[in-house]
Amino acid sequence: MPAGRVLAFAETRDSALRPVAGEAVTAARELAEALGSPVDAFLLGPPGIAREAAGLGAYGADRIFVAENEAFSSYAPDASLRLCAEILGRETYSAIIFPASAQGKDLAPRAAAMLDRGLATEVTGLGAEDGVPVAVRPVYAGKAIARVTFTDLPALISVRPNVFRAVKRPGEGLVESVEVAPEPSSQRVKGIETGERETLDVSEATVVVSGGRGMKDPKNWAVLEDLVDALGEHATLGASRAVVDAGWRPHVEQVGQTGKVVSPTLYFAIGISGAIQHLAGMRTAKTIVAINKDAEAPIFQIADLGIVGDLFEVVPALAAEIRRVHAES
Amino acid sequence: MKSIVCIKRVPDSEARIRIAGDGRSIDPSGVKHVMNPYDEVALEEALRLKEAAGEGSVTVVSVGPEASKEILRTALAMGADDAVLLQCAGSPDGLAIARALAAEIGGRERDLVLFGKQAIDDDNMQVPAMVAELLHLPCATVVVELEIADGHAVARREVEGGHEVIEFDLPGVVSAQKGLNEPRYPSLKGIMAAKKKPLEVRDVELPESKVQILSLEEPPARQSGDVVGGGAEAVPELVRRLRERALL
Structure with a gap:
């Protein structure tokens, strides 16, 4: 049986892709090459985000599923899960890659619980053995390094920022629009308050x-x-x-x-x-x-x-x- | 205000970590264990909410080995009302722990379920949001500010470059980041009182872990490099070396 595809969550903020979106797709591409399978990406954002989404093709996404809605200007965990479930209903996936950003670290465990699948967080290395993803992740804040695998697929994985440097390559992604309702949602995300100057987070700075x-x-x-x-x-x-x-x-x-x-x-x-x-x-x-x-x-x-x-x-x-x-x- | 706080016993952050003979776990001998530091913040928040409301309860729950009773006693000494240890062996993955906690918490009356944002041992950072999803509760993770009034919560969570504001109606799940409050130390009176508070121990069968550890290794050693010199005179050489590495 051929290995399932690899799906990447592309994070957006303020109607733009965040740099970790390119990193998640790059990591997905690396894993997909080990598995010999294609890469898809999914994202949510306000109307117009589909134009940005096309750019993910350059990082190795073959197809990009996009849900546009004014309500997705802010992080929308429940709608993100609905979009993820919709995509998983269409194709077989071996892995779903999230960035280990604030948003990805909030969303990935929700997805893992919804799908009843294991999640490896803050991953710094990816490979495959016998068609199953193998992830390397620091534990004890890096005092030890674990290699982990998964009993069930898709494997859920979040990748540490700045580790999988976004690499552009020739190729274009096919953008496909998907309707996702913003409601119901158990929590209301009211947006992000920044200080006078939006400082670069220490986890994402080079x-x-x-x-x-x-x-x-x-x-x-x-x-x-x-x-x-x-x-x-x-x-x-x-x-x-x-x-x-x-x-x-x-x-x-x-x-x-x-x-x-x-x-x-x-x-x-x-x-x-x-x-x-x-x-x-x-x-x-x-x-x-x-x-x-x-x-x-x-x-x-x-x-x-x-x-x-x-x-x-x-x-x-x-x-x-x-x-x-x-x-x- | 009824809160449930989930806490974990972890090696102290100053502890040196050695890999055990099986190559898949750590050698616990001689390692000092403590309550996970972020869980102290979660517990403190629950205690303050109860104190502010003037009524309610704080229940602490832990999944882990028998030795976790020590941190549950500490939690009782800080002011929690009762404690439950779901005793199990091994190091289950996040989803297995979340399922055990959700089964325990699901049947209990609660306004708020609190966690530390992550445990500093396996650094999974996934159990709080998993429990929320399993119990279909609203959730705010990595919270640095929390206001609760009239059954409604406003949480500010740490995100890159700012704070994300999340609102929800109780009951809900919150995971605590450092800075939310300054946790108290147990008082002598609290320590004495804790001895009489209920601490229930129950064995639990955890579902199989879906994330399996193949191996655990020490991180690759870093070679110590060069001290390029002393004082400000060494700066041009440092800059030259950084440019050589294409870093500037």
């Missing part, structure tokens, strides 16, 4: 600048904000648990076992000694840079590059040097 107790005072964060600014639009702030617990920084920035586990391309650990629960949360970063005055700090044991020194001298110099080389190139 460059993270994290500060720890070595920053000495919350007032000193201007130094890190300036480095983030020099690094550009893909950079954001992170924080150690110590400074979050001290009330210096909001929990939303915390990296580590009781914060977020992140996999950016570049991670700066500044004034962070490297407690085990912090290392667990950032050890999958591609490149780690440590700046700390204590040469014996555990952070240097996992850092790729480091400077031993006073961060209040090093970090401003670093921001200035980055601006200088960017201005030159």
Whole structure:
């Protein structure tokens, strides 16, 4: 029997696809290649979203099911489940891939319970054995790595942001419109409140600048904000648990076992000694840079590059040097 | 205000994790276990809601080994009224746990079912929304602000770049994120009182886990790299190395 297709949930916000949508489709494509089967995607959004949806073809979606409704301007969990069930009624699927974003982490378990299927969350690697998906996922915030498989298909999988980098390839997706009623819905999603400036979440940024107790005072964060600014639009702030617990920084920035586990391309650990629960949360970063005055700090044991020194001298110099080389190139 | 809070016994976040001889589980010897930190936040919220309402109850439920009685006692010492341990062996997957909890909670009177947003051991982050779906209850996950009045809930949940506002009528399910409140410590009086509070232990047969662990390994070791120098003089070299790696 041929393997079932792979279905990807493409997340939208404010009538646009979110970057994790391309990542989910890319991950689905990787799994589909291991299974030898096609990829479909599904999404919901306000009228006009179908035009955006066509772009998913470039990430490897063969067909894209789209439900448009004014009510889908905000996250619509119950309608998303109805669309998912409708698609599963048409074809056989081996797996459904969600992004492990705020929305995907809320929706995937609902889908798993509805379908009575197992869910592997925050997956960082995908393959197949005997036509059954095998997923790699960190547990204990990355202190151990589990390989898991599934007793029943479709397997439900959410993929960690920034791990399956969205890859464009030649090809077009066929967009198919599906009618989905917005009601009934057991909860009403009223939309998203953002601060003055919508900051990039630490779990989705490709460059993270994290500060720890070595920053000495919350007032000193201007130094890190300036480095983030020099690094550009893909950079954001992170924080150690110590400074979050001290009330210096909001929990939303915390990296580590009781914060977020992140996999950016570049991670700066500044004034962070490297407690085990912090290392667990950032050890999958591609490149780690440590700046700390204590040469014996555990952070240097996992850092790729480091400077031993006073961060209040090093970090401003670093921001200035980055601006200088960017201005030159 | 009647709340049910689901809590889990997990290794402390500072614990070093070693893989057991079977290559599929962790070696529990010498590992300090605690109540899952996010569950403390969920419990605190339930206690505050009961205190604010001036009436009601807080029931704590856990699925796990006999040793989970310790964290249930802690919950009773913090102020919960009664506790239930659904005793089982092994490490069932999220859906198996959700089914056991839904069966237990489904028959109970409750306004709110609370969870921590995720357990810091298997990091599944799926049981709260599964229980909601199984019980056909509204649900808000990763909640940092919760207002309840006249049987109506307004929750703010953490999403990328902001807070998503969710409204629903009780009963409903909420999973708690750090920042929702600051959990209390059990008082000496609370610890003494907890000894007399009901703690029911029942064996449960869990359905087969649909997610099967094939292997558990330590993460690949990271090579420690180069300290490129000391102080601000080392900055140009650091930047050169980052550009060499096409990172800037």
